[in-house]
Amino acid sequence: MFYHTKRLQFEAKPEQPDPVYAHKLQELIGGAWGEMTVTMRYLFQGWNCRMEGKYKDMLMDIATEEMGHVEMLATMVARLLEGAPSDKTTAAAENDPVMGAIIGGMDPQQAIVGGGGATPSDSNGYPWNGRYVIASGNLLADFRSNVTAESQGRLQTARLYHMTDDPGVKNMLKFNLARDTMHQNQWLAAIEELKADGVEDTVVPNELFDEEYREHASTLWHLSDGDSSQEGRWASGTAPDGDHEFSFVSNPEPLGGPASAPKPPEHLYGTTW
Amino acid sequence: MFYHTKRLQFEAKPEQPDPVYAHKLQELIGGAWGEMTVTMRYLFQGWNCRMEGKYKDMLMDIATEEMGHVEMLATMVARLLEGAPSDKTTAAAENDPVMGAIIGGMDPQQAIVGGGGATPSDSNGYPWNGRYVIASGNLLADFRSNVTAESQGRLQTARLYHMTDDPGVKNMLKFNLARDTMHQNQWLAAIEELKADGVEDTVVPNELFDEEYREHASTLWHLSDGDSSQEGRWASGTAPDGDHEFSFVSNPEPLGGPASAPKPPEHLYGTTW
């Protein structure tokens, strides 16, 4: 169960409205790597975690924090939209190219649908959706997805940091950047911990090594003519799992037969001779 | 530019048809972590790679391989559907509960839309879509997403491995499992290489550390009452980036003011006093 306080985790006050920037900021709310994604991802991972204790508790700590990040961003967007020219006509814009450019750069739905507020969508107006969530029950697989999310999230935040000069916006982003730094470190540390605790090792899942074809578990198939791919760490030497030796297959040939399919049942009316 | 050979990278021949399994196997074709995702993800990352040389060449090698994995799976699905009871009526199923169960477990679109073939959808019939692709131009951020994809991919393949007894299907999956092992190792090695080459470090992006609020870059906010989260590697000690000391905020208070929004422009008809 959850509780809420009206106060924001960190301040979200722009010095001035900027409706064009409010449009871009949607990416951090409802984008594939935005705050709704990490909120829902960590919540479902926490609920799906089958070990009581530190991993589950930590997942719920951070999930609960992320929900507050959605709140900060939604508040910022509403404030950036204060007094936005949502009711200006094209004719008015024609006399004022600057206003025309602003109108062209606004998110129409923030006005028409949201009444001057944020929507659960990305910066192209595409709605957030549940396929952005992964909660597989395997903590190593999921923590790797979490490092990714915080990496893409900090990257996008850094990009957006340069698209504004507003000290109030930058103030909030400096907090967000710091949290993303923390969260990258946190998930990397959690991955180390999984190994230290002996519950997960390098390759997900830590099973089926006797079943899989070992001769195909360490070869790089050279299928594109760029000839530098053999120079990397991934083409020779011991693999990160300590159990395989990388090798480079410079002229790979297919191992299977032709990709042909049998005739379908008659009443499906497929074309056959 | 691409070339194609009719032969499969590895054989994809079931011993017997199994339309219920054909349904489940769709997850590996068009699911969020399926072969279409890695194909398109590595292709867009390769095209978006701004350094000539080993990273870009390796991306194109593996992208090209993955496309062949979609082909293997689509071929397998068509073969598993051979002679499927796509034209059996409910009445017939009522006399034969086994057939009824089979019909209930089939993907209706594999028959009605695909004519006995695979579709670019997941095991719930949801179509693959482009938001599963990330190609940010930052190789560390993207390689982390690739480790994730191969981890979730091998995990799902391992789960599916136990849902069949067919030696032909298992034969193919043993190859797929091995390739996923290789690819996890490969991306982990590539991440090491990025650091060894000095082009990327731990926290993505490797910038804005002076701008972000350092005091918030290493604290775990304890926002859920599970009290074990402080026991982990992520709550004290040096962070993986070697630059921060983790700490635990046991009774965190919000730092911002209330989440209130200003009045919208009059003509948006928001409710205000």
Next chain:
Amino acid sequence: MFYHTKRLQFEAKPEQPDPVYAHKLQELIGGAWGEMTVTMRYLFQGWNCRMEGKYKDMLMDIATEEMGHVEMLATMVARLLEGAPSDKTTAAAENDPVMGAIIGGMDPQQAIVGGGGATPSDSNGYPWNGRYVIASGNLLADFRSNVTAESQGRLQTARLYHMTDDPGVKNMLKFNLARDTMHQNQWLAAIEELKADGVEDTVVPNELFDEEYREHASTLWHLSDGDSSQEGRWASGTAPDGDHEFSFVSNPEPLGGPASAPKPPEHLYGTTW
């Protein structure tokens, strides 16, 4: 079965083209609360209505009208796009900031895909989809959704009314506003009628009151620290259904145990100790 006349229900003639406004008007065609939604919603509700007579007949009357509203808006969009600078280059726009602003504010797909016509999408280019439709078979539940649709619809129309000065566009919107007024009143009246006819009462569905836990059917859980929520009509006194007394739980405690999940089957490779 349907018949069609070429004439519009109401005139849809702008005085002048305005491609930027044509972009915004898409919200009323293919948005979540646009005319496609009410058309399909009322059609499916009408077909799903299990009582012959006035409710079903009324549903089909209004569904049939709404289809004509899609037609009016699509016609208006095509006329607003007459002569739109769909073939102007960025270079040309650079010499003419006004044109640049116009191009920036246009919907690219109205030109590239629609050839200068409307598309079945909203103002952010997101396609209309069937999840906007509800036809539950319970008329009270569905009529409540219809009041909502006409409320959001008139609200969006009112917002758009102020984004244009064109007398022809305003002429059409004055009709649309009036119809939305009628339709709000109509669904509110239909809800009254359901009660007057004794087929539906306040709480949907009018069942399971003996089964549900009555002690939890009238309490407001105070889970956010804003302390004014107890001042409303919803926190004390008799509820609208005449059967419950509202009360305010000022310090709510969870009633259940911890949110923990059992171990999954072994072959799903979840992480457990």
Next chain:
Amino acid sequence: MFYHTKRLQFEAKPEQPDPVYAHKLQELIGGAWGEMTVTMRYLFQGWNCRMEGKYKDMLMDIATEEMGHVEMLATMVARLLEGAPSDKTTAAAENDPVMGAIIGGMDPQQAIVGGGGATPSDSNGYPWNGRYVIASGNLLADFRSNVTAESQGRLQTARLYHMTDDPGVKNMLKFNLARDTMHQNQWLAAIEELKADGVEDTVVPNELFDEEYREHASTLWHLSDGDSSQEGRWASGTAPDGDHEFSFVSNPEPLGGPASAPKPPEHLYGTTW
């Protein structure tokens, strides 16, 4: 900002696993009218509320509660999936039609993707998405949408109540039904309060009545040949807003000219004579 306690708002313990029911229960988690919808809808409405005080505080109270409902349902699903035959083959099912039926009725992604847990999707596996959220800033329009959501939600819960005999599941649903009763009453009371406070009246938005064409604001157009639609409360008498007299147009004629569009710009290659 939010806080979380590990304890559930109400208990969510089935007596026995039931993977087929776990599939159906997804509708209440990630369906259009499920708990994720009300959580996100009330959160965005609360953040978008432009009046400090009782309305905003109440929105945040209930939004925070709904998040706990998602938690209860996700926990229930994981428990219903305990020991599910996720690793049973089709061949095994052929010898055991009951197991075959169970496998046919399961959600494949709960096993393959979720590792035996809930996913943020509906009962057909379609992911929850942000277009289910409305937060227009107009409280009357939004509260009407909330009555709808709680009505559809209780209706779906009631339907699901009869699809199980498990006392533990029914125990939780008895709580959910009660909360939906409360929330329907709550939003209905809030609508009364908006009127009592004089901030909103019957027709949303309470504006543009002088602009709209009054002669079209109270007529029912009889466009389908079911002849009972004139018998309802909506076809004569005073409308709920107290300001219009309903009337019935028995043989409506279109008021506009033909739905014709002008020629598009030449370079769009439309077909014209």
Next chain:
Amino acid sequence: MFYHTKRLQFEAKPEQPDPVYAHKLQELIGGAWGEMTVTMRYLFQGWNCRMEGKYKDMLMDIATEEMGHVEMLATMVARLLEGAPSDKTTAAAENDPVMGAIIGGMDPQQAIVGGGGATPSDSNGYPWNGRYVIASGNLLADFRSNVTAESQGRLQTARLYHMTDDPGVKNMLKFNLARDTMHQNQWLAAIEELKADGVEDTVVPNELFDEEYREHASTLWHLSDGDSSQEGRWASGTAPDGDHEFSFVSNPEPLGGPASAPKPPEHLYGTTW
């Protein structure tokens, strides 16, 4: 503007309920090639048609008919669901494998969401969406898409024809098959007519032939090692447009330089040396 009659274009009465078949029939309602697609496609094409006269009038005739097909199918689905075991528990199904199979083969949303009625979704529960609509304004391009739609539509109907023995269902499908035959012929005839009228020729659009590189307008690039592709009508001889001679490029080489991209702006933090 539209009118509606309560009577169906053709009868839609099953002899007996069949909820499993009701599930499959969703494909013809809300699938990519179902009746909602042709309804909306022809409507938008009709509204987007820039020539008054026979083409536009014919488009509106057939669009209006298709809407009646959605009605027939929705009615059929509701009747097929009469008495469906929507309230049967898994436990009950365990004692009755036939019922178990039926429950496994049902669409959960037809009961939980639709209350025993059709939904605007396909047979995998994916909602119909506006990207299935094309109305480009170029009649040849669009009529070709219409031949396709009626071809895929009749193919799917034919497949479904064999999945039932119910005389009432088959009776309706015999009408649908006939209409699809008519509509394929109709669009093929309309394509002939466009040419006979001299408004469109073979290649869409009939322009830019002097601009395009003629040497690349008739060659088949042999990029896959199946060596029979040169045997077809498409590899030699005169092309259908009467203006090109097909040829076969047996060992095609790329004509462009490497697929390399320039460095992005610094503040996007792309990885570069």
Next chain:
Amino acid sequence: MFYHTKRLQFEAKPEQPDPVYAHKLQELIGGAWGEMTVTMRYLFQGWNCRMEGKYKDMLMDIATEEMGHVEMLATMVARLLEGAPSDKTTAAAENDPVMGAIIGGMDPQQAIVGGGGATPSDSNGYPWNGRYVIASGNLLADFRSNVTAESQGRLQTARLYHMTDDPGVKNMLKFNLARDTMHQNQWLAAIEELKADGVEDTVVPNELFDEEYREHASTLWHLSDGDSSQEGRWASGTAPDGDHEFSFVSNPEPLGGPASAPKPPEHLYGTTW
């Protein structure tokens, strides 16, 4: 299995960056009729083709080529974005209306998500998805869809050809236009060949003519009052299949009874008297 060469099929070098055009060009990458669609459509059709030989081989030739077209366009987009003002603030734009217009016309995700590269989305930012793919197993049905795709594709390319003056962009588009000409001719020739080979005839599928109601297989129902629809080739004379005589039903009456549905099971709580 596939191979890749680093060289592009054709050169893709703009003379100058043009980020506004890079936005529009997304339609040809990830739009419903873009290169991702033809790639995946031809691949799935090739894998689903149940006849070895020329048709299957040709499908794989052209599928493999199309993948190279995605590559050309993605490369072009990255180059058009070189130096794009992705890090310019709204304030800067206010001093420079031209830059304001450019920013307004850019795709925000190409910068924030793609780091200055293409995304797998259309020109409104909507992601490509698998429902754009059709591979029915019936070659005539599918080849008709392919003529359509190449027609819509060339039409959109032609429209985009006029939206740029850049000689480098135009150079690439001249190649694309030529290939679309070839591919339209190719699929038309393949349709002729199917008939010449006697494997498919005019109406898809070539079956069930004795079952369908012949009296409804050639009539045009006049359901819209435009009175020119009887003048076309489709209203009289012999149909393209050589087997039917078109006729015109000038005053069509419905053939079925009323569209009424039976009562649903009690526990679905539908509204009934």
